[in-house]
Amino acid sequence: MEATNGGTRETLAEERFFAGMPGSHLAALAATATAMDVPAGHRFFEEGWAAGHFWLLRSGTVALDLQVPGRGAVVVETLPPSSVLGWSWMFPPHIWRFGAVSLGPVRALRFEGAEVRELCAADLRLGYDLTLRFGAVLLDRLEATRVRVLDLYAAPDRPA
Numbered sequence: 001m002e003a004t005n006g007g008t009r010e011t012l013a014e015e016r017f018f019a020g021m022p023g024s025h026l027a028a029l030a031a032t033a034t035a036m037d038v039p040a041g042h043r044f045f046e047e048g049w050a051a052g053h054f055w056l057l058r059s060g061t062v063a064l065d066l067q068v069p070g071r072g073a074v075v076v077e078t079l080p081p082s083s084v085l086g087w088s089w090m091f092p093p094h095i096w097r098f099g100a101v102s103l104g105p106v107r108a109l110r111f112e113g114a115e116v117r118e119l120c121a122a123d124l125r126l127g128y129d130l131t132l133r134f135g136a137v138l139l140d141r142l143e144a145t146r147v148r149v150l151d152l153y154a155a156p157d158r159p160a
Contacts, residue, residue: 011109015056017084017133025126032115036108044085044100051088051096052113057081060106065099066145073099077144087134087141089113098141 009026012018012033018026038044038060045051047067059081065073076098079085088096090113120127 012056015082017056017082017137021129022125025123025129028119028123028126029111029116032112032119033109034112036106036110038102038106038108040102040104042102042106044102045096046099047096049096051086051094054084054086054089054111054113054116055108056111057083057085058107058109060108061103062100062106063103064141064144065101066148067099074148076148077141078103084134084137087138090117090130090134 009023009030012021012026012030013023018029033056036055044055044062047065057079061081062079062083062085063075064077064079064085066076068074085100085108086096088094094113116130120130
């Protein structure tokens, strides 16, 4: 895995997750970012690990998985480019609720969770904005997981 200097305000402004965010907020967030080239099969995190980062996927795809008793790791969602990976860094106890693995080479920006939390505490408007954005991500993941769990545990059709 190779890391280089992070993104810029302009780079973040191009991404839909950051659309409409004030330039000063984008600049502050960009200062916490590191650009990364991730190989296929890289495990970003595992369910239960300490959560300290989030990623903006610039290219490639990442599978989110969940440990299901009797089935092992089950993919609940596949994230395409421009997706945000990770929300557990934001909410105590900062433990990953899912696992994530790259399905092929991925280019991403990794953001330092502790630094972003400090930015949010210092600038409540930034904190509120990011909370709303990550809340939307959380709801999307919840819905994708709900649909996948229903698919896994659907009762077979029974004759009437």
